[in-house]
Amino acid sequence: MTQNRAIRYFMGVHKFAPLLAINGDMGWISTQHRRWVNILRFWNRLVNMPDDRLPKKMFSYDYNCFGKTWCYDVKTILQQIQMSHYYENKLPVNLKDVEDALFVKYKTDWCNNVRNVAKLRTYIEFKQHYNTEKYLLSSLTKIERSHLAQFRCGILPLKIETGRYVGLNVNERFCHFCPVNVVEDETHFLLNCIKYNDLRENLLSKCKDRNPDFEHMSEVNKLVYAVNYHYVHVAKFLVEAMNRRRMSLYRN
Ligand SMILES: [Zn+2]
Structure with missing residues (x-):
């Protein structure tokens, strides 16, 4: 993924650096998170669209289909943040609320996952929250930043x-x-x-x-x-x- 490559390059770590650690230190919003928000933005447009428009007809068809359809993705995203009633009632969502709820969910999942990786045994001692670490914003040289990032990530x-x-x-x-x-x-x-x-x-x-x-x-x-x-x-x-x-x- 391009974002992970950019993070690795900036931090000066190799490609086997644990993703949970490098993402945790960088604290960026994930590309998957942005994709989900874009899906819900499009959901809002579709549910607000008049029924006689072609995209709306296709949407209604997709909504009533079984299997892994586009609407199924919407349902899955909203279920994760306990907002599935918007899906069941075909209602537009407040994008800001959704964005915040998805980010909270992402950070909570990150906290749980990072504790299950043996290699990150030391990392979790000094890293409790998903946020951008100060050392990445400081004026450390590239080699200093790289050594510190590798040390933190256990590599x-x-x-x-x-x-x-x-x-x-x-x-x-x-x-x-x-x-x-x-x-x-x-x-x-x-x-x-x-x-x-x-x-x-x-x-x-x-x-x-x-x-x-x-x-x-x-x-x-x-x-x-x-x-x-x-x-x-x-x-x-x-x-x-x-x-x-x-x-x-x-x-x-
Ligand atoms: Zn020694």
Whole structure:
């Protein structure tokens, strides 16, 4: 879909990036949503049309047919937002109300679906609502935006992600650099990995300065706080740390 391609390009993520995550961060109205509203706009024109007009006659024929007709689509759309009485009584709808109700439904479905994708286990920690994220409106460079988007979507090539490509169990996707076996997931990479202790000093001091409770937070809450409130420093850290990681792993 063109819209998803545009979102991927802007965010700097690959084509296997989870659609729920990239759409959730971008917060745009879906193309399907716009198509539904256009269908209902046409419905309004048809139900208001005099009965002797040819399009109205075709509409009445379609309305009385069984199966997946155009009118069936209208019925399905209206059923989703508890407005099927407009369909049953062939009444015009208030497009603004319909648009709002469909968007609420879309956002509710998104919230439910995003919780069922294992890959988005970290994403749901810092993303609760379908809306445009600030980092996408900020002045981050393209590479910073891309690293942050990949990190949020769980596709930054850390071991937790690359281990999946070679069939490793989640609890065996160990960090290459730490002496004890510890899974290299987003939390480890951002907050704990010894390989980047110096690089995260700036980020951690910003977090501690702004929030005296930061040091006492759980690991997850630290991650959520840093990503949500200090995304500029997180993005800069990610670019530098990933660069160091690449240089260490692939310099030969
Ligand atoms: Zn490590």
